Amino acid sequence: MMTGAEYEASLGKLNLVVYMFGKRVADVGDDPIIKPSRKAVAATYDLAHDPEFESLATARSHLTGKKINRFCHIHQSMDDLIQKSKMGRVLGARTGCCFQRCVGMDALNALSIVTYNIDASYETQYRARFLKYLAYVQENDLTCDGAMTDPKGDRGYPPHQQSDPDMFLHVIEENEAGIVVRGAKAHQTGAVNSHEIIVMPTMAMREADKDYAISFALPSDTAGIIYIIGRQSSETRKLEEGTIDRGNQLFGGHEALVVFDDVFVPWERVFMYKEYEFAGQLVEKFASYHRQSYACKVGVGDVLIGAAQTIAEYNGTAKASHIKDKITEMNHLNETLYCGCLACASEGHREPCGTYCVDTLLANVHKQNVTRFPYEISRLAQDIAGGLMVTLPSEADFRSPEVGAWLEKYLQASPHVPAENRLRILRLIENLTLGPGAVGYLTESMHGAGSPQAQKIMISRQVDMHQKQQSAKRLCGIKEDESS
């Protein structure tokens, strides 16, 4: 297993093509905007070396029996699923942001199930290919990006009817050595921090779309892959001299559009090829695992609650009953989210291939709450923080010989707390509710692993309405259709 430092060094060897602000990023690992996001992934490596978290952050490979980082592990038990949820919370609290590595873990687990299932229907060898690839990932402790969301073009049409056929990633050529693909994947969290990129179809597909029903993995610096970094609120504060105004001094995230400009994939890295009837299953398995992964937001919630409590203490309001009640409400909502990611794990089941998978219904219920509660927790944090959070002058003003003293004087609340501490904690709350942290804590909570309506559709499909109706009819004495 690599340490965080070894991980960062390993990425340095990659030749990634990354654009930001209209220009190619010369040294990706050293870029001040990308670096904090890389540090967040590094935290997933360091955790595995922390004795306190060994059972949480590591596992025994079912392939080799070796101790591996849990992010490379295929879940072998209900307990593995529960440990995954707990690891997410711990890392969320450690980084205060998205640590990006869960998407690869979820893609690997989904593929472990679906490659097996395709082989069971066809005379294919996807499972063997996949396990070889998995062994490579585990052996080298790699970070994988899981790439699912296509640009989709006009939402009214399926892939093959789009006016531009590239709006969904598809195969454009096939030969003995492999295939050539074209398209793009949007919203790729942490893409340029990954050694590998695992591509999956974006939705269930029909036969006419079979050229789009493909899954494969490639090194992230394969020729033809281009990364274009998305903006985040206030991200340029990372370019400023001082560091306080960043809020989160240590970690961050990034998102990218990943373009596949006629990229070659060797057959040994192809895990689904035109078996369109399995596209939906791969999406559903990945989505279920990934909706569980929003356990991390409980950890980010811990940070925000801790920050709210701290500013309340600094402001001298921590003992007001309405403040205590709001803190309790924040905790209540946050722990309700924790219940969701634990319950979908504890209700997990064994798939035919041996992999354990979370309960689909409860994973969707969990994620649906994630699209709601962080917004309310965030609103309460802003309530507790006070208006100063958005009227606070810059760190440069604090450091200024001309006005710094005014700020020291007038922004002090408790005589025991330096104004700078107030500044720091308020900038953290700003980061999490309006800044780059809010991209992860709020908007990503809304849309990551599928937008709210996607979960609602799954919830409505997964509940057993017939049984509920039978219970009701029996109790009120409706007879006619009890056998229906």
Added chain:
Amino acid sequence: MMTGAEYEASLGKLNLVVYMFGKRVADVGDDPIIKPSRKAVAATYDLAHDPEFESLATARSHLTGKKINRFCHIHQSMDDLIQKSKMGRVLGARTGCCFQRCVGMDALNALSIVTYNIDASYETQYRARFLKYLAYVQENDLTCDGAMTDPKGDRGYPPHQQSDPDMFLHVIEENEAGIVVRGAKAHQTGAVNSHEIIVMPTMAMREADKDYAISFALPSDTAGIIYIIGRQSSETRKLEEGTIDRGNQLFGGHEALVVFDDVFVPWERVFMYKEYEFAGQLVEKFASYHRQSYACKVGVGDVLIGAAQTIAEYNGTAKASHIKDKITEMNHLNETLYCGCLACASEGHREPCGTYCVDTLLANVHKQNVTRFPYEISRLAQDIAGGLMVTLPSEADFRSPEVGAWLEKYLQASPHVPAENRLRILRLIENLTLGPGAVGYLTESMHGAGSPQAQKIMISRQVDMHQKQQSAKRLCGIKEDESS
């Protein structure tokens, strides 16, 4: 293990002193208002004989190794805790009401922990006494009432300072054979359907209140115990000729005030006697178990959701997008509750005595949600039901030769559904949202196992705010008090 019928017969042998509507109830088992509540308890016996639910509704006694009804079982594993939550949901869905028996199970489990802990501090023999009692309960498959809530009098004063010393149940005499107690227990759900009544103190106590720090068990028909049945909304419909207007044709609940008019308790039935410093622990353990028990409301929610879907179909509105969305929301809220009662079980732990106990924080989080979501589910059910639910004439009108035909004609919606079916399902929704069912599904969800504020206090105590604050401070670079 008894069947439901055997259970009902066994109760028939008791000589209970029960009052209702100002008069002594002559034949408790045959009273039309009490009977449906007794049937609901009987369902807990029948479930244990249903092969489909064997693993859910039965367990192996850790005392005897015999198969017993789970309601008499002391939890021996995390899985036992999870099965308990699931059993609650199943029975809630089967009965559409409170089946009353969980309170005794929770009292037994709490005592199994606390008697052990008292013995560990004092030279007492509570544990041995308790296990003997437990063996008796298991052997005879008894239903126990768990009686905790005292009338409390003036909330501003502790027990020993009340102007009337009986506002909390207390010992008034002690002799070689046992003790004599006086007081009352309020809100006793299912009291007159129990073979035994297990009394516990209502809150943490100090030395001055040690006469109030007592716990014991007695046969429910012990001399001096008087039951006064509480009214429920629309309960007298159970006295009417027709049965449709009851809504729930099969089951119901009841509540009682239980007066202890100088009742003798033999020493072998006393499980805590003036060890006041353990009163709070017993309350907290019982409360944690009992907050988990609100798993049952998920099952009642299943019934209400099933009823809402059914009336939507009968009304011809089931395919309207806003109806589907509301049904999904009801399911989402209901499954969020399910997550809570599963998570507090799956995070359960082993107590020193060997008993498994749920996670206190998550059990409180679960119950807090139970004080909220059933109200919203109920509101949505009323939305879907339509106004007819509260303007519907009586069953007698439907049966009337003079106006029955008008109702048949004008209350028919779909040509394929008899007006009577609409009547039946609407009466069930009325039962659950305004009638006796609402007592259980709404008000009991609010106050049972402790009112909302009780859970908020526990949540605020159980979360680790220090750790959250350290996470926040580390991320924003506040140094000074990292070691604090």
Added chain:
Amino acid sequence: MMTGAEYEASLGKLNLVVYMFGKRVADVGDDPIIKPSRKAVAATYDLAHDPEFESLATARSHLTGKKINRFCHIHQSMDDLIQKSKMGRVLGARTGCCFQRCVGMDALNALSIVTYNIDASYETQYRARFLKYLAYVQENDLTCDGAMTDPKGDRGYPPHQQSDPDMFLHVIEENEAGIVVRGAKAHQTGAVNSHEIIVMPTMAMREADKDYAISFALPSDTAGIIYIIGRQSSETRKLEEGTIDRGNQLFGGHEALVVFDDVFVPWERVFMYKEYEFAGQLVEKFASYHRQSYACKVGVGDVLIGAAQTIAEYNGTAKASHIKDKITEMNHLNETLYCGCLACASEGHREPCGTYCVDTLLANVHKQNVTRFPYEISRLAQDIAGGLMVTLPSEADFRSPEVGAWLEKYLQASPHVPAENRLRILRLIENLTLGPGAVGYLTESMHGAGSPQAQKIMISRQVDMHQKQQSAKRLCGIKEDESS
């Protein structure tokens, strides 16, 4: 203007055909279930004689200049609209229930607009007929029922395609003297307390449904009109000996299905006859007025808030910060409702005929909130009340020589408050949240004047989305379609 007593006497002269519990009600005015609802209407008469409320409860007739009861008035100014909202709140607080008379006022005002508009399109004389009728109503200070909601049958089909043509009320015969109508109107609040019944179509109609596009008024005891009373939760407590368990000692409501069994209507009482294109307008005007009328629920909310504060004081919890916060939240929600019914009035406008009408958008916004907030206010009231509300024995138990003393003893909280007072206020909260009062405060708030989705549709139609989009596009610099 009649007094309440004169009103009750005047109703005594009617020969109404009323059924309840499958039997014809012999003396409607004396029936213990109907009487409290009649008293609630009487309160609207008494208020007009109360000097404190003269400007609120009376107005000058624009026909005669005489002082009339506001319930018979056609709004002549914005101030009239505002007074109407305020009168609703006052009467809601006075009666704690639905006082039933607003529906006739709303029907009269809607007809005053639409009869004018029909005449403006056709050579009809509806306006003159209507004004003559209005003068009669004002002169005799009559209570009118406004009857709109048809049974509707299969929601998938318009009136003329129903398998049973009577599922919407329609004309079946026409002659020189008048017309004969057949059908029914459901959910008629206070129907048997009205002198007159004003029938309106239930929705917008097309030409094929013109036989259903009719409006007229009749004396409530016209031959062929049959009333079948709907059940309400716990309504039979009004038949019991004691009165405490009723909760509301003074007032109540009722609902009825009204059957028109081939009823003759003279031409002078017909206000719309097959002008189908005006059916929608009449519905919309009536609905807007009637959605404003849910001002009354603010008054009922006042009662429930007052009751919650009182039980908190009796319980000794009124000073707990969480209780104070809940009371404040109840008030906040209730006053937010008040804002809605005031705003739609203050934004009212003059129709071509001179009648003032509320703002349609805001009236719908108001009613939409009424479908939500009373449920939350009710939930909070149950929270504050405590579990005793649903475990309280009957008044007969309190009066019982055998157990009454136990109840006096154990249900006393504060030494300064008799247990009976606690009993009384808890029964009032039960009445309003689970009993007959909940029918009015909750379910009627949900469905009266149109179910929530009806308001949502109106809101989506009434907002000017184009303007909002232009504002947004201008600010972000989207040019291409600014002229669109």
Added chain:
Amino acid sequence: MMTGAEYEASLGKLNLVVYMFGKRVADVGDDPIIKPSRKAVAATYDLAHDPEFESLATARSHLTGKKINRFCHIHQSMDDLIQKSKMGRVLGARTGCCFQRCVGMDALNALSIVTYNIDASYETQYRARFLKYLAYVQENDLTCDGAMTDPKGDRGYPPHQQSDPDMFLHVIEENEAGIVVRGAKAHQTGAVNSHEIIVMPTMAMREADKDYAISFALPSDTAGIIYIIGRQSSETRKLEEGTIDRGNQLFGGHEALVVFDDVFVPWERVFMYKEYEFAGQLVEKFASYHRQSYACKVGVGDVLIGAAQTIAEYNGTAKASHIKDKITEMNHLNETLYCGCLACASEGHREPCGTYCVDTLLANVHKQNVTRFPYEISRLAQDIAGGLMVTLPSEADFRSPEVGAWLEKYLQASPHVPAENRLRILRLIENLTLGPGAVGYLTESMHGAGSPQAQKIMISRQVDMHQKQQSAKRLCGIKEDESS
């Protein structure tokens, strides 16, 4: 009345001492971060010249009878109060941000009442002074900052007990010509866009704090006044070359800490001087007016709703039922806010001095909703927008010859909408929910004109609980304390 351009020119003559990012701002009017906020104030001048809005944006001075900008007007009628609410909405929709000028209007109106009331108690001449000042403001069409919030230091102590006496602004010297003050005012929205600054005390005060009970007005560039600009999320995008990423191309806001470094105030500009018992009244009047002023957020809500509808159309999802429902919900919440600011105006009353004032209770209810609904509207906007809002590359990437074409290709949804339009509208939603617009739309909605708890306290004080309790007691027959 000045035009917007004249206003900007007039400000150019001021010699303001402004700091930002640690440096003095050389040319305030030309600073790219401040300029958009100045443009927003300019919009209040231009509106008064727009014939369409003449009655909204102008009024007749009660001093001179001349037509003046409504922002300089003292409300003379209920209609004036209503027009104020409407003007706020229009300007909010026009600017999509805080236009800053209402605070001065509210301060002037509050002072018009309180100066009169002080004179009525003491032999003071504040009213005459104030009216002279008012005439000057009206004549010159000035923008006034209203400065109330002190830094407050340790919340546990009143002003005179603070360890640093300057934590509340106070008088430190008095002479024949006037007084000298020291202290600071925090959260001053639009401070550097004002000609005048009107200072008021921050809370009710007792005699010991009389040195802090002062109110006065000064030109904004008076010697000793220093402005330190606060940071806003993503504000430095205004310094970038392209303009799209700003979201709002035209307008913005700013906040400042205003330091009073021993500033001289001539007596003619002093409106309260140590009459401590009127400090609370001034705060309450100002707060009530200013809570009404949050009418503007309805207009900003219009922009966000328009933007959400637009991105839904661009995404091709506008007809999905869940999207339509969310848009309707956004409108419903927004119009509920509108009801609040209208109702507190329509329930306004005439103060003894002749000034009309809003209803305090309803103004607080309105503002309390403003602390809630914009957050939910914002959450729904992010839901509708989709994840692209936070993964969108920069405008520079769109313009880049190397990757611009990829973005054009892959970020196009509907073939009829250029990708740039999608970019623009998403950046506007980002601005309003995570960027500088969110400072105004969310956090300022939370804390401006008082934090939520301040409104809750006022609501609990303003409601007539006694009357509500009497209504409840009468209905359930509690007699004993009816006269209490």
